[in-house]
Amino acid sequence: MTRDFAETYALTILTWLVGNEDLLPLFLGATGASGDDLRNNAKSPEFLGAVLDFVLMDDAWVTSACDDTGLAPELMSPARQTLPGGEQINWT
Numbered sequence: 001m002t003r004d005f006a007e008t009y010a011l012t013i014l015t016w017l018v019g020n021e022d023l024l025p026l027f028l029g030a031t032g033a034s035g036d037d038l039r040n041n042a043k044s045p046e047f048l049g050a051v052l053d054f055v056l057m058d059d060a061w062v063t064s065a066c067d068d069t070g071l072a073p074e075l076m077s078p079a080r081q082t083l084p085g086g087e088q089i090n091w092t
């Protein structure tokens with residue numbers, strides 16, 4: 001997966017999240033982000049990674065986001081791994 005694809009995928013999920021009246025307040029509360037942060041950081045790969053981290057916390061959120069956006073749910077984890085901070089850590 002390319003970084004450009006992962007960023008576009010995550011930006012689509014962010015757009016979905018902003019339009020979700022139930023989850024957006026949870027995201028803002030969990031991350032401490034504000035509305036200004038959403039606008040100012042929408043293209044930040046690190047911020048987009050945080051968006052995917054949040055949505056990946058609940059399978060129902062993944063399913064809902066992907067159903068509503070037409071994105072493939074099986075690509076959310078690989079997209080997250082492609083963005084900064086999502087690398088698999090190998091302790092051996």
